[in-house]
Amino acid sequence: MTSVSAGEVMVAQAAREIRDGETVFVGMRLPLIAFVVAKRTHAPSAIGLFELGLMRDRPASELLYTMGDNPNVDAALWCGPMIELMGMLQRGEVQAGFIGGAEIDRHGNLNTTAIGGDRQHPTVALPGSGGGADIASLAHRLIVIMPHDKRRLRERVDFITSPGYGDGGKWRARVGLPRGGPSALITTLGVFRFEDGEAVLDTCHPGVSVERVRENTGWALRVGPGVRETPLPSAEVLRIIREYDPKGFWTRRGE
């Protein structure tokens, strides 16, 4: 078997975050493949939602580049207006959602809007929220997936597009968010969990030391008791990932 990419370790971990029977906002890139893995292993009855208006109980038959590709529409459980999918999120009927981000802070707030300068004249203009801020606001659990880089894991982000735990503690309730918050941050180096609204390193990917995570993290790293190694994908999981994305379009990009 060829070496396992960071992307494949991340997909396998993301799949573990989906529990059987849950309704999940899937999103694109690595989470899309995580949904495929979860459905074919431990979570056969999970339901996937795609914000443009699709609900699926089985993954699309071929690799998707966007959620609107025709294979994602074929044999969908439901194809409705976006407002109704988003309404399910607001009603509290979505247990988990996945998003990525350009920047995250130690309280799990994500920036996908702009870096530097002011909003109308930023140093770097990013694409914006899409549905990310809605998932972060309204899903019961948020799972964040992104490359691990000191410039991306920052003490503070320049713009909170998708709210995590604000400045920690009971911030979400204080600002009126009905539920939710990040439950996991999966990076190219490890996995963080959140305690009192603050990221705590839980596992390091195989071959990655706590020191390396610390050097690449822009905040004072909090390390959980007994940091373990992120489990490698099983042979079965690797087979599913590689069958679905044979050229590694998403899994070899390291995000």
Next chain:
Amino acid sequence: MSIAIGCALEPAIPFAFAHEVIRQRKRDLTLIGPISDILFDQLIGAGCVAAVEAAWVGNVSAGLGHCYRRALEHGVPRSITVRDHSNFTIAQALLAGAIGAPYLPTKTLLGSDIPRANRTFRESTSPFDGSQVLLVPAIRPDLAVIACQVASVEGAADLAGPSGVSRDAALAASDVIVLAERIGDVDRPLFPPAKVAAVVHEPGACHPSPLFGAYERDHEFFHEYHRATRERAGFDEWAAEWVIGVPDRATYLRKLGARWDALRL
């Protein structure tokens, strides 16, 4: 003039309409939509746009939108104003517009910087339970442009597959233009035909985005656009080749040649 376009998100994006807008050198447009893939980037790069009210602007499978970045970061080819939304709030703004409500209350984006950057939102409390709510003001576009598989000459449009915010955008708009893959009878249209100012029979109108049941997404085209438009000169060359230098959609499809045939279902 404000135009809602790309209302189905990644599929059924009316690129043929945007390219004609570029050829006619329309200026000072406000673009409205959740995620219109590279259509917004192209109109911005061509200097047609003054403002964007959107949840996301970029290149969905390839990354950032280079023209959008140049406009915001350097004012090139001109500066634009951004009014940030999320997918849910742009959907609510159009639903409010569709039903004649001044605004809709929501729980999304509380604690996000989006309502602080886009001052059209208001934070308030619910008079019923005292909880915090965000008030999303109605958006009423001057025009909604909807691409679909089949429409009648009377304006009855049937959009199969994901429709995103298409129905509400059409209901909220003053006028609707429909681009149809084919002309035919439609029993249960997505919105009242009386809203429709014009039906255009325009096969292949959505390439490189997909149209369910008609043709697949041309993934590589998005990546080629991404590579070609890193610099302004590159965008100008790209637009000269694929938009300005192409008089109409039929010529565009002939230029695609075998590539287009391979995408058709």
